[in-house]
Amino acid sequence: MAGGRTRRRVAALCALFALLVLVPAAQATIATTPQVTWQTNGRVNTILQIGGITYVGGKFTQVSDHAGHTATVQNLAAFNASGNYTGWTANANGTVKALATDGSGAVIAGGSFTQINGSGRPHVAKILANGTLVAKATFAAEADGDVQALTASGNTLYMGGQFQNVDGHASPWLGAVGLTNGAFDSAWIPFVDGRVDGLEAVGSNIVAGGFFLNAGSAAGGHPSIAAFSNTTGALQSGYTGHSPNSAVVSMTEGGDGSVYVGHFNNRFERFTPTGGTSWQVGFDGNVQAVTVSDGEVIAGGHFQNICDPGTNCTNPIVRNHIAGFDPSTGALDTSWAPSVNSDLGVFALADTSAGLAVGGDFTRIGGLDQAHLAFLQTGSSVPVDSTPPNVSPLPDAILRKATTINSGKVPALVRWAATDASGICSYALQSTLNGGSPTGIALPSAMSTTHAVNLASSANVHVYEAQATDCVGNASAFKPGPSVRLTAFQDVNAGITYTAAWARGNAPLAFGGSIHSTSKKGASATFKFTGRQVAYVATRAANRGIAHVYLDGKLVANVDLHSATAMHRRIVFAHAWATDGAHTIKIVCAGTAGHATVDVDAFVTIR
Secondary structure, three states: OOHHHHHHHHHHHHHHHHHHHHHOOOOOEEEEOOOOOOOOOOOOEEEOOOOOOOEEEEEEOOOEHHHOEEEEEEOOEEEEOOEEEEEOOOOOOOEEEEEOOOOOOHHHHHHOOEEEEEEEEOOOEEEEOOOOOOOOOOOOOOOOEEEEEEEEEOOOEEEEEEEOEOHHHHHHHHOEEEOOOOEOOOOHHHHHEEEEEEEEEEEEEEEEOOOOEEEOOOOOOOEEEEEOOOOOEEOOOOOOOOOOOOEEEEEOOOOOOEEEEOOOOOOEEEOOOOOOOEEEEOOOOOOEEEEOOEEEEEEEOOOOOOOOOOOOOOEEEOOOOOEEEEOOOOOOOOOOOOEOOOOOOOOEEEEEEEEEEEOOOOOOOEEEEOOOEEOOOOOOOOOOOOOOOOOOOOOOEOOOOEEEOOOOEEEEEEOEEEOOOOOEEEEEEEEEEOOOOOOOOOOOOOOOOOOEEEOOOOOOOOEEEEEEEEEOOOOOEEEOOOOOOEEEEOOOOEEEOOOOEEOOOOOOOOOOOEEEEEOOOOEEEEEEEEEEEEEEEEEEEEEEEEEEEEEEEEHHHHHHHEOOOOOOEEEEEEEEEEEEEEEEEEEEEEEOOOEEEEEEEEEEEEE
16 A cells, blocks of 8 residues: 555656646746845855845855945844845854844844854844844843744744753743743643754644654654644644655745745645645755745755656756746746856745845856845846857867877867856757768767767868757857867877987887887977877886976976886877967976886877
8 A cells, every 4th residue: 555655646746747847837027147236255044024124144254245345244134125235233153044023123033143242142032123132131032052943923933943942941942932022932832853944834833844753742743844733832734744854944934824845855845725735846955945936936955956756856957056936836937047056055035125035155146246145136127038148168179188099099078168147958069070061969968068079180170069058948059169170190200309319119009009218317309289289198107207298398297107007098198278379399208216218109289
């Protein structure tokens, strides 16, 4: 029976993913490039809008604008509707992880801090809109561990995190205090057995999500998410059907009682107002932040791609840390794809008067420099991205050091890239030979930016052309790189000048069947050529030593040819210039003690 249920569940999830891919969401009017606003010098973990002010908390020590103005702050800051720093100062001595409000304009902060503006406030504090810290006698709340989540309902503030006590009372992982005075609410007694990272008030319930395995009791089930009465803490129905390892790390209420949940194990889903599962989306990284903005639900996190739920991302859709979905169906908004950099990406999202606020580890978003905090304009005046990607650098075949020439073919790597405000979702590559018709080249993945080739020395001219398509469907033309003509000059070539002490010898395993070698310190081999790339081909072996390599009279490398295992026809040095030109390469024997021999098998150029 369990296997049957699992198969039915997987089938249902695949059907939902098919819907996600094939049925685009209604297009949002959210910009893909950020406004020019102030930013922070470290991670933003949480964002809260109160009136026209956006409050942010995280781990940072400074805010700055793009004109070079800075202000010293500690982990808390406030910005106006234009995204400018307000001067509000409430310095926390530790990371701020959660923000809430009491309804009067005051900010309630939770985190790992123990002081605000130098006054003791263990892990939770209330600060007025003018920056004044509310006195401990007025707001007495505290915890003995990190507060990870906050939500207010009625006259109560609910707290979740890694603490065991609230206001000195045993209240592991979850607790409640008076919203006005911070006094412990002894009537609210929920049970979970692990850390809480998300809290939302939904009707008469408080929905909690985190790393717990059981809720209601030690054997109560409800791993990772559960609903509790907002008065007693009694476990409520709904919010079931999760694997024990599916920890919840982000959560938001959608305004209609729906709850959108981001998971530590790469999932994102919607619960109906009664706690039933509505839809689910898979990712290849954690979903650390969720919000609703401009009629869409926005997910942000560590992910790069949207994936098939329950698989290892066999059909990825690139979204680079942020994506928008239809709230009712989970369908992807295919027209919106601001690209966020960094490995960890987005940690915070909020709908604000300055637009969709995005916080995290990033330093670029939408192709522009904006560090850790960005505001994406919302509304009907937002332009739609219709600009194709910029392909740069253009595709070129680069000679590859530490490779071996086999069957007369020289290994090279074609490289290219592109940039776009909406991110790059796919590439295509083709080539022409001697000006003929283009031939498509199969790539191992849609996001490949390299292709290995093996080129023969000949008069043939190759040109590689790359095309990039952004994440909202704009495709560039095929952009050609420079022409590629590879020529190999064997050791006996008349263009190579050897000083005395070099000897030519037969070498059946060499590129051309012979090599020139020397053991005399200072002996040199000089080759003049025209091109934009050059490679030095030699033998690596136990009796080989160091060869000095000079380009245009300047020492650029000391190549160690010593190897316990003999390696023939090795490209031991390669260099590229931006354009063709006349150049000189010189190889000089260093005279390494005990194994001084160096040789010249060939030089290879591309022009």
